Amino acid sequence: MNKHHEPTGPADEQQITLRGPSELADALPYMMGFHPNDSIVLVALHGSRGRFGGRLRLGIPRSPREWSPVAEQLAECLIEGSERRGSRPDGIVVFLCQDPAEGETSRLVMERLRPLAQRLRTACGTFEVPVYEALCISGGRFWSYCCPDARCCPPEGNALALPGTSVMAAAAAYAGIQVRGSLREMEGRLAPWTTPAVADQEKALDAAGAALLPRILDGAGREQVATETLALAGRMMKRIAETPRTGGWAESDVADDRLIAHDEAAALILGLQDRETRDRAAEWMEGPDADPALRLWRAMARRCVGPYSEHAAAPLTLAGWVAWSAGDETGARVALGLALSVDPEYVFARLLHQACNEGLDPETLRSCLRTAGGAAADSGTRRSGARKHRPRPQQARPATGKKGMPGSGTRPGAPAPGNRSRARRRSGDRGTRSGR
Template identity: 70%
Template sequence: MTQHDESAPTSASSAAASVPAWESRTETQITLRSPAELADALPYLMGFHPTDSVIMLALHGERGRFGGRLRLGIPDNAEEWSDVSDQLAETLVAGCGKRGPRPDGIVLFLCQDPAKGETARQVMERLRPLAQSLRLACGGLDVPVYEALCISDGRFWSYCCPDERCCPREGTPLALPGTSVMAAAAAYAGIQVRGTLREMEARYAPLTGRRADEQESALDAAAADLVPRILRGTDCETVRQETLDLARLVVERFHEARPAARPEADARDDSLLAADEAAAIILGLQDRTTRDRAAEWMEGPQAPAALRVWRALARRCVGPYIEHAAAPLTLAGWVAWSTGEHPEARVALSRALSADPEYLFAQLLHRACNEGMDPELLRRCLRRERTGRVVDHERAETGTDRPEALHATAPLGAPGERNPLEEPEEKSSRETAEAQQSREALKTVDAQSATPAPAPATGARRHATTGASGAGGPGGTGGPGATSRRGGPSGGNGPAGKARTRRRTGRGVRGRQ
């Protein structure tokens, strides 16, 4: 099991939980006073309806302010529960301690719907040993579990409350959607619940059936054409430009197409992308420099279209090309994070790490997003990279170093975005300090990513997600963000750090990125 951090700072205690409004939109605080209110608040605290999940929320202070949080898929093998419980408790407590005070308590949720032929009450009883194991693990660290809830099939049970007057044996129905105090507060703050976790993950699932077969054939044909050109090394820049030009054309197409309503949106987007186009872009994005330049399409009116394109490309990574999805999934996670879609960013980056656990760019972004870092610092770095590339390009064409010769230059980055050269050349002392902060942030994140979190004895591939303590809510911002450096197979560095050779699978060509 691989551990990765995820944060969305928020704040509650089982008796009286205090939740500040997200993104500093208001100083109003919400107080959760019962297990029912805690259960109803969970989707708004996470940004989605969790499924098949263990969720742990840290509590701080006398008012029980929400701090760090952690989510992990429930292990299928009950024999793993004890070891997993120890690791989850240690991860949450240690993570909170690194960013501030240790938690004073924990609220625990076990979310799982019944299997075929199983009742919700049977789910609750089946998961009771897991709840007890987690309570013992937290207690062993001197952090009590104030409340432990099982949520299944629209009902909840408390593992801590023996009073059947408030927690009956048959469970308590959840409040109707949109009727709880948290629903009202979320609507006021502009917070949306984006369906279930399973539904969010399904948007990135590979195609199946006949379309998957067609896409695999297109990927085979594209690999036969592109891989020899990439491996020769002499044609890399041409392949990069061809990939970016094609990707830019597809982004423009998605931008011009009228967005469809869900759940038809993804099917509509799939119809806008031909199999051969998808294959060429997917293989081209395996080059780190190409991917880094595509990452510059992270803002502006066409960023939503770019996110849709990266989603569609992730769905086209089928058969033996599933690992190739790490690149478009990471780009989707980056654009989602950059545009404020934090729950989707975490889903996309988690899936990128499932496709390739050692994909360094995804590791850096996942850590930065989950620790509440500000994406603006990385955006600034990517803008500087684009500006420097434009300047170099114009100097090569004009044969002059005069700044006035560059005033008409259009950027080579995202379609439709403003010219970054319009920014003044003279940087203020504040801007200089911010640039230094950005460089130091990269050093910090690189150093943290060099030591992966310990894995438990289980052989299952899971991603535990933890959150930083502090005020705010899902999607809150925090300390310094990651920055990037240019590079690619030719020997430079990129946001992911140094490239490492990856084993050949017989189809396509990939490297550690």
């Protein structure tokens, strides 16, 4: 039976019927909140009408040797994660999104990825869940790997609808849903610098490491470094908050970078490698604190250059936490996914990523942080920065299953294929990384 005409719709009260691969392809960025370039996306379907359920995204592995194990893991994550959240999928839709490389056509991309599509279909079939549709989206065109009818799915592919003209675009505009560019652009806001200033920032990190490491290893010095780190962060947040944003996000990020000196960034990045300090910094999460905190953590992630790239796990996780706490689940998943890509064993990022993907309410953790802050205020303890100094809250741990869940791509925190040996080598992290 040709599943192209199986209607599908989102899980909320506003039902939208999508018919055929064309409308499915056009709907993808609205389902994700961005254009998922260079990605495998799996979407679960439930019931006879194919209601959209959990969804899962992972970057396409470069080596075809990784395709089979990745396909098996993704199928397992989506299906078992859906079961934990309520019901087993009745079907799955697969999207493979990758633009052509230099000298390559979109059709060649489609043919190159055909074995990956087949492995995903086989992996889902192993769990007795059929793949109703598998689409390749490349260079503004799409192909179906499932439809043999050349009349609707010609060999040269079909053009995607013009932006804003599809059924899903109209429904999204009515609902106030926006597509925030591509995944590449969103990740670019958090990526390490590639400008000539990299050399100066790396020197500042080297100098800060030499100065801070002996103090962090000393018990009394560690608490003093934590106090100094949080005070510094408070001053930098105040500076950012007092500087209005102008232009688009790119101009805003550049403006934020100009507000922060190399030595300030280096001291804050290294100070955040202490788990207790990082957890106390997570208290900046809502109200007037949220926006400057998010801007600060993004800026710190961009300053983790050269051999300090793994230090970005802390500011990326904080950026993900603030974004999630503020209701931006898409931005949270991107930041937390990057944190796990630089350090697959970073526990705080793993827990937050899993909780976000499980659809849990961040209010539980926010309440914990508020309670801890209130207790500190009652005791008269003060933070030396712009806010009150609060004892480290107990880290709220969402319920975990044995596998990952829709949206995570892999088991939370599990090294991605090809990264396992690198993760094992991290057991001897730099001394400034005193906790996760």
